[in-house]
Amino acid sequence: MGGFGIGSGTLVWVAIGAGALIFSLCCCTCIRRLKRKRSKHTNLIHGVLLSKEFRNGTGPKKFSFKELSKATTKFNDKRKLGQGGFGAVYRGYLKDLGIDVAVKRVSKASRQGVKEYASEVKIISRLRHKNLVKLIGWCHERSELILVYEFMANGSLDSHLFKGKSLLTWDVRFKIVQGLASALIYLHEEGDHCVLHRDIKASNIMLDSSFNAKLGDFGLARLVDHAKGSQTTILAGTFGYMAPECLRSTKATKESDVYSFGVVMLEIACGRRSIEAKYEDSSQSLPSTRVSLVDWVWDLYGKQRLLDAADEQLHMGFDGKQMECLLMVGLWCVNPNPNLRPSINQANLVLNFEAPSPNLLDRMPIP
Incomplete structure (x- = not known):
């Protein structure tokens, strides 16, 4: 029979094109979801950091990543105090304040890490009691989430x-x-x-x-x-x-x-x-x-x-x-x-x- 039949080569290219289109759409969807998730997490953290305690300066202090990296010798493993499901804790020394601290660096791979971080900052920043670990400060920059606590000399x-x-x-x-x-x-x-x-x-x-x-x-x-x-x-x-x-x-x-x-x-x-x-x-x-x-x-x-x-x-x-x-x-x-x-x-x-x-x-x- 003659005529208008579509060759097998053409069908292959059509299938490849359709597959590429579907792949592109999936990628775009994933990127949009990731952006929404990041935006939600960022808003969550900013909402905490703009709370009354932080605006009045009565809450924990903001530290730069550079300060905390220096305090922990670039998060050296020799300074690691422990490793949990949401990140690692390092011993640090803040020269300006003259105190030892425990620095908790939230793992970027932790799905719950951002929620944990926001919850911790929101709740513990308003608490004052001699039998609660004191939150000294925080850091949120360069996609890093870090909490700084008073150092407990005798551990857990x-x-x-x-x-x-x-x-x-x-x-x-x-x-x-x-x-x-x-x-x-x-x-x-x-x-x-x-x-x-x-x-x-x-x-x-x-x-x-x-x-x-x-x-x-x-x-x-x-x-x-x-x-x-x-x-x-x-x-x-x-x-x-x-x-x-x-x-x-x-x-x-x-x-x-x-x-x-x-x-x-x-x-x-x-x-x-x-x-x-x-x-x-x-x-x-x-x-x-x-x-x-x-x-x-x-x-x-x-x-x-x-x-x-x-x-x-x-x-x-x-x-x-x-x-x-x-x-x-x-x-x-x-x-x-x-x-x-x-x-x-x-x-x-x-x-x-x-x-x-x-x-x-x-x-x-x-x-």
């Missing part, structure tokens, strides 16, 4: 409890719990808004040169009205410290913060992680199961052997009344039923022996 609580940095005496441990309780009372009850921290854990509790506890890392924190006292969000926190209801409803509340506080109390008293490997016998090289610290302590309480939960490394070097009180309040705070947990004020009264110990069931309640 978990480095002492679980990583062998030093053996904390009982007096120091009890003081850490009291300091953390004081910080939570301030966050939950004493400000214009209730602050839900949402990630209370041993690695977020820092210790200064005198081993005073200071709660840090407010990247997941949320502000809520006192009357409401809760907020439904995406699931956030750390497994082992999260209240059981958060796994079901993703609702953050004062009660879920209190649960995390309870877990930390048990870790401090027992010297064990919230979730720990269990070995059937000493010959095994691999753990057979994972055990919950909460379950273990509650089981000992039911057997009337509560003080057996005390950290063996203390070699009985503790005040028995304080240890029992700390373990009891810890179990009270981790009750699976959030309605049966104490407020942070109630827990603090018992810790200071200004109220009687709670009445607990012999067995951990079923959620």
Whole structure:
């Protein structure tokens, strides 16, 4: 047959052209979305930095990238204090102020990094309490997001409890719990808004040169009205410290913060992680199961052997009344039923022996 047929070569070029057009359209769409996302993030950060605290100069100080690079010797790995999911923390020295600082450089690869950065600056800049890590300054330039905190000479609580940095005496441990309780009372009850921290854990509790506890890392924190006292969000926190209801409803509340506080109390008293490997016998090289610290302590309480939960490394070097009180309040705070947990004020009264110990069931309640 003659005529008007299209050759195979022409079809190939038409297909290539169509493919190129589709590819170009996809690229343009992706670029537009990226620009919108960047614009949204930039507006979010600028909104925070133009807030009342920053305009009045009462908030954290703005640093240049050059200043912070110099302070950390160009972010030298030898100055790295730690590495988290949202970036690395470096030790720095600000010559003009004459102080050591901890410099948190948000990773450019972190999807949540910008939100964490904005949340941290927005919330912690308005907080003033001796048991909260102080935010000294910030930097937002050259696509860099950097936060500058006061330097904590003794690092994080978990480095002492679980990583062998030093053996904390009982007096120091009890003081850490009291300091953390004081910080939570301030966050939950004493400000214009209730602050839900949402990630209370041993690695977020820092210790200064005198081993005073200071709660840090407010990247997941949320502000809520006192009357409401809760907020439904995406699931956030750390497994082992999260209240059981958060796994079901993703609702953050004062009660879920209190649960995390309870877990930390048990870790401090027992010297064990919230979730720990269990070995059937000493010959095994691999753990057979994972055990919950909460379950273990509650089981000992039911057997009337509560003080057996005390950290063996203390070699009985503790005040028995304080240890029992700390373990009891810890179990009270981790009750699976959030309605049966104490407020942070109630827990603090018992810790200071200004109220009687709670009445607990012999067995951990079923959620």
